[in-house]
Amino acid sequence: MTIYQNSLPFNENNPPSQDGTYRDKLIQILAQDLNFHSQHSGYASHNFHSFPAKFPPQLPRTFIEALTHPGDIVLDPMMGSGTTILEAWLAGRRGIGADIDPLALLLSKVKVTPLDVQTVIRTGNTIVENATSAVRENHLALSETLKKQWDAKTRTFIDYWFAPETQIELTALRLEIEKIDDPAVKSFFQIIFSTIIITKSGGVSLAFDLAHTRPHRAKVVLSKEGAVLIGQELRDNPSPRIRFLTKTLRSPITEFKKRFQQNVRSLPETAQGKIPPATFSGNAQWLALADHSADLIVTSPPYASNAIDYMRAHKFSLAWMGLDIDKLGAKRREYIGGEFLNHFEFEKLPEASAAVVADIRDCDEKKARVLHRYYSEMTRTLREMFRVLRPGKAAIVVVGSSVMRGRDTRTQHCLADIGRAIGFEVPGIGVRSLDRNKRMMPVSANGDKTSQIQQRMHEEYVIGFYKTE
Incomplete structure (x- = not known):
């Protein structure tokens, strides 16, 4: 020192x-x-x-x-x-x-807001169950909602950084979060929603290094089953850099559930004192x-x-929140x-x-x-x-x-x-x-x-x- x-x-x-x-x-x-x-x-x-x-x-x-x-x-x-x-x-x-910064304001408020743990657990389980059901049974309706969600420029941004199947699951989660009446509980789940997008690895987007604010788009994208969705020609002749910039899609609903279960363990339960x-x-x-x-x-x-x-990274989740x-x-x-x-x-x-x-x-x-x-x-x-x-x-x-x-x-x-x-x-x-x-x-x-x-x-x-x- x-x-x-x-x-x-x-x-x-x-x-x-x-x-x-x-x-x-x-x-x-x-x-x-x-x-x-x-x-x-x-x-x-x-x-x-x-x-x-x-x-x-x-x-x-x-x-x-x-x-x-x-x-x-x-x-x-x-x-x-x-x-x-x-x-x-x-x-x-x-x-x-x-x-x-809108995300900073939301996050700071959530981190010091005590919530009833059982209420949060019930709400989180409901979000996951309903979103899963919507993806399975109402795929077409979710697709129609996506079409109406953004202006042309924001739509182009979303399409560049998020795979179509990812967009469907994120839409299902967002619609469920919007149904929450309690503002404090809703904010808690909005932060979890943001967390699965903004991570060091780029979360469920097609980006890398979002947490470091200098995102790079994946060159090769694989489905959850391993099929090549983007970059087949690069996949056939991968260089070390291409291997580094290869990303396998993860289910936003699955990632949301994991993060929800993690964050609820750290949730402030009381403001006493x-x-x-x-x-x-x-x-x-x-x-x-x-x-x-x-x-x-x-x-x-x-x-x-x-x-x-900051905004270069934060806009990835803020756009999904309607900005x-x-x-x-x-x-x-x-x-x-x-x-x-x-x-x-x-x-x-x-x-x-x-x-x-x-x-x-x-x-x-x-x-x-x-x-x-x-x-x-x-x-x-x-x-x-x-x-x-x-x-x-x-x-x-x-x-x-x-x-x-x-x-x-x-x-x-x-x-x-x-x-x-x-x-x-x-x-x-x-x-x-x-x-x-x-x-x-x-x-x-x-x-x-x-x-x-x-x-x-x-x-x-x-x-x-x-x-x-």
Whole structure:
């Protein structure tokens, strides 16, 4: 574990802290081993759904337990899969989370909503039984429903990524889920429905690597019985890559049943002793929260330049939930770290951060503008975090550094620099190593593994921002 403490080549003239005990505790935590590689992270409802670039739940829990008291407000303004919100809820704090991603909002709410287990089991069994019966007995009616389900562009997307027989079973499941009257129970099963689509292997779609947001379509597709449905000519002369991109269809109903039985075992059954969290649709740059209202912030913003493209994966299940591809594309433009630059309002950056953008501009003007957009968005986000955080409290920001045109964007240093310009102290930046099979940034197979940039792709940075009294 490494900690940068008053040693960065940026503005280090922080004013003395007004709360030495709290500030010292923050520094001590940042200096701890924050890797958590050997610890189980799938407890409670953390394993409900795949989500790219999740930090381990032990990370927010460490700061929540050390820096807050029961009843305190813990905020995550970019909550993603709701890891911080769930940990706050489990610890008896009041979690508040915001996000603009529809799937993130649904998932975070489900993970902290207690349900009656027996009711969920009965409902799940009914869904499976009725969907199975519908596929067997009402195949034609399901096909007619499919024809009316989407606009032309969304229809093309569905046909490209989902085999016809898969579409029939997914339609049967979706129709059964829509019959559920209880909104909380319906949301629980919508998440299970999404889970069988968005997985590391691509779930029941024709995609691979959906959980890593860079899907590739299968080149060869086999039926459940082993018959070749797509790519017979490639199947006859398979190369190693073709073998890798060969997929055997799985029954959505069977996968749904498996996942339902798994998730129900982790279902929160009671809220006794826990404070109901609040989640809402909102942009972290403009939070609908009062000044000085949060006791702790723990969050992980996106990478710059859509390095992890959440919507690219999430639209696979959101389209099945009735959202059009065009509308999802428009929503994607709002995400922090995007590449859409028309009519964007850029912020003036501190000198050192501006120099990083200028370094990228030397080789790629557009990439530099994309990076400037990211640091502008993060300037507004950090400004909001400073506004809503109580004096004498901390904001923990977990980031990874991107690489543009072979150059490190130095995200952790730039965000620390921006935070200081806003008024934060930065007592330290912890460095945690990522498991190779869990990291999200690709490392070149032929690149120099000893280079600074390649090594940083295996690291994540935990920035400790402190708001003085």
